[in-house]
Amino acid sequence: MRIFFDLWWFFKQERMKYGFGIIFLMLSSFLSMIPPYVVGVLVDDIRTRSLTSMTLIRWILFLIIIGIIYYAFGYIWRQLIFGSSIILANQLRNSLYKHFTKLSPNFFQKRRIGDLMAHATNDINAVQNAAGEGILTLIDSITMGGMVIVTMSVLINWKLTLITLLPMPIMVLLTMHYGNLLHQRFGKAQAAFSGLNDKVQENVSGVRVIKAFGEEKAQIQLFRKASRDVVDKNIAVAKVDSLFDPTITFIVAFCYFLALIFGSVFVMQGSMTIGGLTSFTLYLGQLVWPMLAFGFLFNIVERGSASYDRIRRLLAIKPEITDQKGASEDVPSGAITYAIKEYSYPGNQAKVLSDIHITVKQGQTLGIVGKTGAGKTTMLRLLLREFDVIDGQISIGAMPIRSVTLDALRGAIGYVPQDHILFSATIAENIAFAKPDASREAIERVAKLASIHEDILHFKDGYETVVGERGVTLSGGQKQRISIARALLADPEILIFDDSLSAVDARTEVSILHALKHERINKTTLISAHRLSAVEHADQIVVLDEGKIIEHGTHEALIKKNGWYAEMYAHQQLETIVSKGGEKG
Template identity: 55%
Template sequence: MRVFLYLMWFFKQEKKAYVTGILLLLLVAFLQLVPPRLIGVVVDAINNETLTSADLIKWMTLLLSSAVGMYVLRYIWRVMIFGSAVKLGRQLRERLYKHFTQMAPQFYQNRRVGDLMAHATNDLSAVQQTAGAGVLTLVDSLATGLFVIAAMAITIDVKLTLIALIPMPFMAILTNYYGTLLHKRFGVAQEAFSDLNDKTQESISGVKVLKTFGQEKEDIESFSSLSKEVVDKNIAVARVDSLFDPTIALVVGASFFLSIFYGGQMVVADELTIGQLISFTTYLGLLIWPMLAFGWLFNIVERGRASYERVEALLNQDIDIKDKPNAIAAPPKGEILVEIDDFTFPGSSTPSLKEVHFTLNRGETLGIVGRTGAGKTTILKLLMREFEGYEGKIMIDSISIDEYSKSALRSSIGYVPQDHFLFSASIKENIAFTNPALSQSEINRAASLAHVHEDILGFSSGYDTVVGERGVSLSGGQKQRISIARALIMNPEILLLDDSLSAVDAKTEEAILSSLKETRNGKTTIITSHRLSAVQHADLIIVLDEGMLVESGSHEVLMKQKGWYYAMYMRQQLEDLVEQGGHAE
């Protein structure tokens, strides 16, 4: 029952609803005692030939009144308790989602999307069930059981009641054992469901890759294997769960046997009337629900406990990157100073950046080039405070970036990542993602600057075309340019293009860069690229090699140095010439 202690914060929060619901539950449990007693009275009156029409009408009126009262009260307590449980589900879901949005990239690198989705859906449903059906079952089973036992002992016979309760300790021992097994097996079943959820999400997202490589059969087999594992784990849960009802039925049967056997002897000995024995067995019938509910309760609370512990483990994960007290709320503008002496990604032993120092004036363009893995994207991630823990400093307008609030810093930055993520929405909604209230003309302008406007007009529904999840219906170049339009529409102080022109041809690249130069006067732009034509116009170009800055300067300066930049530029020029058939334009 530890899960109820876990949820005590919520019960205190919704104490009015829960107290009202529980009081009404207790009242219903008390009213349930009326019918068996009335039945016994009527039977004795019939047996003694003393029942009159007036008495019968009186007893039937009481019986009907108790039924109507229970009907109304059951409706109200369900609204109170189940309504509160729905609020718990909403609160935990919002807390978990907010926590997800605050976590650093490292958090997601160590966890699968499908697993996180399972926590936010399946686990929270189990916790919500505990706060609703679990509370109901706990209170109702205890109240009904205690009231019935008290009625049996007080209104009929104490000795017969004790005899009828002899099998109950065995049920308590067995159900406790079943509950322990259930907790262990349900935790394993939830993990299996998470694996299946992750597999499904991954396969659907990568369906084009699966089809391209002809791996549909293998993927289906892998899915079937995981699905079978989920079934096997849940069958293991069901095997334990299935023990509750037979055990309870056996205990109830033993109680009925003892009650009728000894109760019959007491009737023969004139210690009980027939009506009292009928009332006693009817009361005993009312004990079936509390005992069944008690078994069901173990199922609910053990599932809820396992799920709550999984959710709490996520919520207890520290937020790696936090705002300082009284962090600056104004978006930063001005000169960018980067002096990174050393930075190593968490969990890695090899530095990703070392001795990278440069200054970029406001309104200038910086080009960052180098081999794959040289550290180009790492600089951008540090600038956006996706990671911390580096030796050195990064400053904007002479203020360290960790002095700004994360929201203020990132509101100044328009970021176009290498992995262009588009939402399953219309092109218009994707471009206007940061401000859905933007006019169509503003959206068109951003698309034109990214040179994707004509492509969009060629789609069947134009800007209202739904692109599918992750932009599955678009080409790589179209996704890149829509992502650029989404960043440009912010008119950010700092624009980061992380190898964001790799999927467009040289002519389109040149047109986009010209548009940026014309429209971003006074704004800072940072471009990382493997293709040097994308950065040759930059005010400053830095060359990275294995995380170290090995060359820096303008295009003309670097060409004169005849180092890595010069060699790579000449090589790419030759490759372009070959692609044009050996003739320069």
């Protein structure tokens, strides 16, 4: 029953709905006590031949009125209790989603997407059932059971009631034992479902890679294995679940046996009437539901408790990147200054950046180049505060980025990442992601700047073309250019390109860079790239190697140094010449 204490905060929040819902539920239970008593009275009247047609009609009309009221009360308590449980599910789902948006990339690198989805679906549904069906079965079993027992004891025969209820403690002990087993097994079943969910999500997202490598059969076997594990663990849950009904049914049958044996004795002794025994038997039938509900209650609350534990563990994870107390909400602007002594990723002692000292004046373009793993993307992610610098700081306009809120900081930055994420929406909606109220003219203008407009017009539905999840229906270059258009539409103070021109050809790259130069006057741009042609127009270029700046200057100055940059530039120029020669040949 711990789940009800855990959810006490919500019951207090919705106390009016739950309070009135419970009152109407209890009134419904009280009304259900009336028909068996009426039947007993009628049986005794028939036995004594005192029943008249007028009396029978009055009793029938009375029962019809009771039935109508019972129907109305049932409608009201269902709306209040089940409606409140839906509100709980909505709040938990929103809390989880909001929590996900606050967590750092480090969290998502360690967690499986399918597992997180399972928390937001199956686990929340189980908690919702505990707050709806669980409250119903708890109150109904106590109220109905209590009223039935009191009615049988006070109005009929307390001795027979006591004898009939002797097996009840055995049922309570057994259902508690089943509940503990269910809690353990249901937690494992939910974890197995999370794994299966993750497997499906990965395979659907990577279906083209699976097909390209001919791994369909291998992945099907892995899926069957994961699915079999879910089945096995849910069967283990079902084995415990299936013990509730037979146990309760057996106890109830034994209660009936005791009632008939000892009730017949009391009738023969004259301490009970036949009508009284009839009413007692009907009341005992009404006691079946509270007994069954008691078993259902353990089932529901243990499932809900296991799921709520999983949700709470997730919500208890603290965001690594948060706003400092008193952080400014003003969007920062001005020169960007890196002053990093050294940086390592959380949980990793290896230095990723060392002695990074550079200033980018407002309106300048900075190019960042170097070998794979040199630290280019890390420099950009630190500016976004995806991670925090401990030994050193980054400033915008002489204001450390940790002294402004995350919303203000990211409101100043437009980001085009290496992994171009597009959503299952139209192309126009993807471009307008950061500015949903943008006009079609504005969307088309930035699409032209990103050299994607003509491609879009060739699609059957143009800008209304719906792209697949993560943009799977588009080529790599098209996704990159739509991502660039999305960033340009936001018109940020600082624009970051994280190797975002790698999938476009040289001519398209030149066109995009030319558009950027004219569009982003007095606004800062940071470009990391492997292809040096993407940064040769930059006001300054830094060359990184193993997290350190080994060269710094303009394109012309770096060429004259004859260092890594000059060597790589000559190599790439040669590749371009060979490629063009090959095309001519």
